[in-house]
Amino acid sequence: xxxxxxxxxxxxxxxxxxxxxxxxxxxxxxxxxxxxxxxxxxxxxxxxxxxxxxxxxxxxxxxxxxxxxxxxxxxxxxxxxxxxxxxxxxxxxxxxxxxxxxxxxxxxxxxxxxxxxxxxxxxxxxxxxxxxxxxxxxxxxxxxxxxxxxxxxxxxxxxxxxxxxxxxxxxxxxxxxxxxxxxxxxxxxx
Numbered sequence: 001x002x003x004x005x006x007x008x009x010x011x012x013x014x015x016x017x018x019x020x021x022x023x024x025x026x027x028x029x030x031x032x033x034x035x036x037x038x039x040x041x042x043x044x045x046x047x048x049x050x051x052x053x054x055x056x057x058x059x060x061x062x063x064x065x066x067x068x069x070x071x072x073x074x075x076x077x078x079x080x081x082x083x084x085x086x087x088x089x090x091x092x093x094x095x096x097x098x099x100x101x102x103x104x105x106x107x108x109x110x111x112x113x114x115x116x117x118x119x120x121x122x123x124x125x126x127x128x129x130x131x132x133x134x135x136x137x138x139x140x141x142x143x144x145x146x147x148x149x150x151x152x153x154x155x156x157x158x159x160x161x162x163x164x165x166x167x168x169x170x171x172x173x174x175x176x177x178x179x180x181x182x183x184x185x186x187x188x189x190x
Contacts, residue, residue, distance in 0.1 A: 024068050024069045024072070025068075027068065027072050028064075028065055028068045028072075031072075031077055031078075031081075032061060035078055035081070039057050039060075039061075039081065039082070039085065040053060040054065040057055041143075042082065042085065042139065042143065042144065043056040043057045043089075044124075045124075045127060045135070045139040045143055046085065046086070046089045046132075046135065046136055047089060048124075048127065048128035049128075052092075056085055056088060056092070057085065059088050060081055060084040060085040060088050061081065063084050063088070064077070064080065064081050064084055082144070083153075083154050086136060086140070086154045087156070089132070089136065090132075090133075090136070090155070090156070122177060123177065126172075126173050126176040126177055127139070127173070129172070129176060130172055130173070133165055134165045134166075134168060134169040134172070135169065136155060136165075137151060137155065137162050137165035137169060138170065138173070140154060140155070141162070141166050148162045148163055148166075151166075
């Protein structure tokens with residue numbers, strides 16, 4: 001996942017040929033080792049796809065590595081990296097919404113009827129069905145446990161927009177999960 005980062009480490013330079021100090025490189029490596037799993041979980045929830053999530057984490061980390069000395073001096077680098085992930089995800093979403101993707105065939109589903117689906121997968125599927133901005137608000141508010149104001153800062157919008165997006169997202173999740181939820185603990189046959 002972090003192939004591009006590894007080449008930056010090995011070369012000892014960032015984009016533009018600027019050298020990276022050894023202590024900054026070690027600090028960054030320690031951060032990535034400690035935070036990688038949490039960043040990937042957040043990215044999967046934002047992107048809805050593991051492959052895109054890995055690309056999102058890698059891109060955000062590359063952006064942050066270029067300025068790691070400044071980021072690590074200013075306080076909690078975790079918040080900065082998460083902000084970079086949200087803004088990168090938002091910019092990708094804008095780019096993809098303006099382009100059309102053509103596929104020759106549809107991907108196969110491992111379990112087309114969802115008979116062996118667990119509750120976590122149902123929730124992930126319901127999250128993926130939300131529009132990206134709504135999904136981002138719900139994930140930041142409830143997965144990352146951020147305040148409305150902090151979520152608004154990360155998303156680049158007002159707190160009332162976050163409140164609206166979160167409320168609508170929760171309504172859609174409730175509706176999607178109530179339809180899929182088994183009655184009396186037993187899934188009905190169709």
